[in-house]
Amino acid sequence: MWAEVCSDAGFGLQERGFWVRDHAVSEDVAAEVREEILKCHEEGLLSQSGNKLAVRLPDGNRGGSVCQKRNVFEADLIVDGAVNCPEVLEKSPVLAALLAQEGQLRKAFGNLGQWLRIDRLEQAKVQVNTSSGGAFPCHFDLPSQSGQGAKRLLTVLLYLNPQWVDGNGGEVEVLPFPFANTVLPPLNRRFVAFSSCTTLHRVRPFFGTNRVCLNLWFEGEAEIPFPAPLEADRFDHRVCNIVRILRQRPAELRAFCKVWYSDTMVQSLRDAFEECQDLDAAIDLHVEEMTAIQSRIAKTTMDVLEECFPLKNLQREEAEDAEAAELVDLFDGL
Ligand SMILES: O=C(O)CCC(=O)C(=O)O
Numbered sequence: 003m004w005a006e007v008c009s010d011a012g013f014g015l016q017e018r019g020f021w022v023r024d025h026a027v028s029e030d031v032a033a034e035v036r037e038e039i040l041k042c043h044e045e046g047l048l049s050q051s052g053n054k055l056a057v058r059l060p061d062g063n064r065g066g067s068v069c070q071k072r073n074v075f076e077a078d079l080i081v082d083g084a085v086n087c088p089e090v091l092e093k094s095p096v097l098a099a100l101l102a103q104e105g106q107l108r109k110a111f112g113n114l115g116q117w118l119r120i121d122r123l124e125q126a127k128v129q130v131n132t133s134s135g136g137a138f139p140c141h142f143d144l145p146s147q148s149g150q151g152a153k154r155l156l157t158v159l160l161y162l163n164p165q166w167v168d169g170n171g172g173e174v175e176v177l178p179f180p181f182a183n184t185v186l187p188p189l190n191r192r193f194v195a196f197s198s199c200t201t202l203h204r205v206r207p208f209f210g211t212n213r214v215c216l217n218l219w220f221e222g223e224a225e226i227p228f229p230a231p232l233e234a235d236r237f238d239h240r241v242c243n244i245v246r247i248l249r250q251r252p253a254e255l256r257a258f259c260k261v262w263y264s265d266t267m268v269q270s271l272r273d274a275f276e277e278c279q280d281l282d283a284a285i286d287l288h289v290e291e292m293t294a295i296q297s298r299i300a301k302t303t304m305d306v307l308e309e310c311f312p313l314k315n316l317q318r319e320e321a322e323d324a325e326a327a328e329l330v331d332l333f334d335g336l
């Protein structure tokens with residue numbers, strides 16, 4: 003049921019940590035799965051989605067407070083590798099068959115090379131954003147029990163939105179530092195895969211009717227670091243050095259992203275949650291933590307990154323320069 007994962011996936015995943023493929027399932031499968039998920043939603047089998055926002059508690063400790071996301075409904079079908087919501091799967095035979103074939107995906111990702119092995123489908127979720135701003139704040143898909151044993155590696159999203167048009171919003175925005183932010187419309191049959199623990203992403207506010215998607219989280223092993231170090235001959239060598247260090251230490255990369263994407267993170271929190279005390283407390287804590295991290299980053303590092311962001315391929319830049327020079331020649335004689 004799943005289309006082949008082609009070889010350019012390996013390149014995208016290793017270099018940028020994400021990869022996009024259209025036509026990932028057939029038109030018929032997409033239509034049937036969408037219908038099944040919407041029917042389950044109509045029958046009340048999906049519940050409103052919440053996030054635990056990190057806040058500073060009155061006793062000074064760091065704690066969590068659950069806030070509901072506006073107009074986002076979901077059901078976890080598989081949790082820790084086991085069926086969690088049998089009532090949704092019983093009513094959704096095509097979705098159940100698609101999930102039963104997740105091994106095809108694992109095998110296809112495994113065929114990308116020795117550097118990647120996907121072991122099991124750890125979690126699966128269906129989700130409906132029902133307009134009027136359903137959004138997700140910037141986040142990483144960290145496993146809930148982020149202890150030693152947790153091996154969550156790859157997030158896969160499948161969008162089922164045949165009516166989506168420009169202006170509906172609900173795009174997933176991937177922030178694959180140090181490359182440019184990538185805004186991906188949730189197009190029907192589109193499949194987006196990324197490294198779960200190192201790819202910052204958010205969902206922009208949605209204003210259409212019923213944005214449907216299937217979320218899969220896979221466990222596995224990848225050559226470390228994942229994504230890989232940048233190829234030194236293709237990019238600015240100073241950025242390659244900084245990125246190599248950050249990618250080797252995913253927790254540092256995530257901390258760095260709090261600084262680099264600070265404004266986007268704050269805006270995404272405001273987009274996803276109603277104005278409330280907990281939201282203000284979460285933003286205050288973000289600013290506090292961001293400021294502490296910022297003080298640990300050397301000014302020269304920030305200067306280099308600011309000069310080069312978003313990172314461009316050196317060869318392509320040279321080709322663009324040559325093209326621009328040709329144009330100058332062309333117009334010189336006029
Ligand atoms: O709705 C989407 O496009 C992605 C949702 C997401 O990021 C999540 O559930 O972790």
Ligand SMILES: [Fe+2]
Pocket residue numbers: 141142143203
């Ligand atoms: Fe996510």
